[in-house]
Amino acid sequence: MCTADGLPSPTYDWTQNGVELSDRNKYQMNEDGSELTILSITKHERDYYNCTATNQKGFDATAVFIDVYYEPQTGWPLCEVHVENNERYIAEGDFVELTCKATGGNPPPHLEWYNNSEPLPECTSTTEDNDVVTETVSCWILTPYDNGKMYDCKGNHDATEENPSCTEILDVKYSPTWQICSNTAGDQFDEDDYFTLTCESDGNPLATLQWINGTDAAILHETNDYDEDETAINEYSWDLSRGDNQVFFEYHAFNDIRENTLECRTAHLIVHFAPLSVSLSGYTDTARKGDRLELSCVTDSSNPVSTISWYKNDQLITDDDHEEIQEEDVRDGSFHGKVTEGGLHFDVLASHNENEFSFPPSEPEGCTTSLTGYSSPVVEGDDLVLTCTSCSGNPTPIIEWFKDEHKIEIGLGDISISQGENHGKIAVQDLTLHLTYQHHGQRLTCECFNEEFMMENDRAVSNNIILDVQYAPFVENEEENQQQSVNLTDDAELLCEINSNPEVEITWFDVDNETISNSTGKFLVRKNTTNAITTGVLTIFNVSESDLGYYRCQASNDINGVNLIINLWGKRSPYPAYSVIVTDKTEHSLTLEWVPGFDGGLPQQFQLEYRESDTMKGALKRTNPTTNTSDTIHELQAMTEYHITVVSFNSIGESHSDPPTVNSTLRK
Missing domain, CATH: 2.60.40.10 (Immunoglobulins)
Known part of the structure; x- marks a missing residue:
């Protein structure tokens, strides 16, 4: 607002730094102009504003500064x-x-x-x-x-x-600043103990951690992939060996930021291990009474130091007038262990003698070779393990196995030897059998002998084991029995031969699949068993057309069951032979083989019928009849093609193989 005194009343004008305010959308004034309103003021209106009052007598002016507060540019700070x-x-x-x-x-x-x-x-x-x-x-x-x-x-x-x-x-x-690592000071371990080295550190990026064998500087384990972990950890574990004795380990932690590797070192590991072997020397083959023997016993390296004790016939030796135990000598050994050497000096007496003699595997008195591991019955498919154990013998016994007096070479395990009576040896061996039906009824034995006693009467024979193997029934002579022929009004006899253990029960079914019994007078059902073969016999009296067809023999035991289908035919001409092949040829002959078809229930014979292919309308020729299933055609033309059929015939009729066999003789 701008006010001034004057007569006549003054008018008012506004300027911003001398520039008239003309934007009516921004600036508004009242009627005489004494009041100025600035609409939507912004930082751009921060300035000096001049007000001038004017009448006929003159003018006067004043100025005002408008200070506008506003924020910094967007996105601050x-x-x-x-x-x-x-x-x-x-x-x-x-x-x-x-x-x-x-x-x-x-x-x-x-x-x-x-x-x-x-x-x-x-x-x-x-x-x-x-x-x-x-x-x-x-x-x-x-x-x-x-x-x-x-x-x-x-x-x-x-x-x-x-x-x-x-x-x-x-x-x-930053490079690693701290570390924690395993401290083995004062700890003692045994060979094969499971041992773990652990270290931890920081760093950004997380430190690469290494466990290093301080003896040979080999890097044992390194870790540098930690996902999102905040701490680097390296654990390295293994089974201690004697080679780790007195070994120390170093741990290194580093990254790429600074050449500043953090290190720490474990104490030397103390690993206990036993000597791998002991050697005894100083004696050759013989000694005489009064001789002075000096025996030396040397251990392999061990930690801690091994001590040596002397025994005679399993009795601890102590110093006496004839036997002197020497002071032990200890020296450095492998793997930072110690080797111990001790001595025993003694004058040979008669009491030191150990008479070594040979004897067959028969000690102690009354001992016999034993065969164990069998419990009856067993089942086909099982694995049966039998064990043969000899008596004590010297030299070491030899074991041989027999099945029905035939030597067994397969399924034998390694022979284990142990100490026996009278300073002899006992031999033990296993025989493993994967059982089949063929093992049923077999007699198994083992015999023991040695190199000094190999005669028949020196052999120590074990007890017998007769195998009782149970197995599912199966049909014997199936092809021979499944086709039977008969003349009408004759009696027919059908056979069903079954191999099984235990013995099977047999049931017969007629052409209408009805169970057959002896009650009708039409049939007679019988059964006999020899060893493991059970034969079921079905007799059909006065055969008629309605009796022809398929009969079924059903056999079962506790293991499983089996069926045999038997086709009862009226007697007829034979079925054609099949699978006819040429097995040999010359310039003037062809030799053929074939498989005979069903004989129609009567004896059958065969002939080869042939003629040249170029004269198919010519006369057919035949070879002489034969009961063999192969024959040769002679006196043929060289390099000539022939059509040949096998003729099967019996007293009722004949049949021809089809298609004919076509083949040629050789060139001259």
């Missing part, structure tokens, strides 16, 4: 991280500057850095009037503890009640 290195990352030891800035704003905004709720000290804080840029900077030397920390720059301004902010999370790369 802006956070930036600066480090003084040429790497693509920031790392421990770098001088870091966190810069927070805002452009524009009236008055300038207030900016401040925080770590959580704690304000950070400022390095610099400036406001540049030209671009109206306000900036605050916090700076320090980075340490590993800065990694992952969140830093917020918070701003406030008189033009808003909000407190905008920006955030920086520092990814500070």
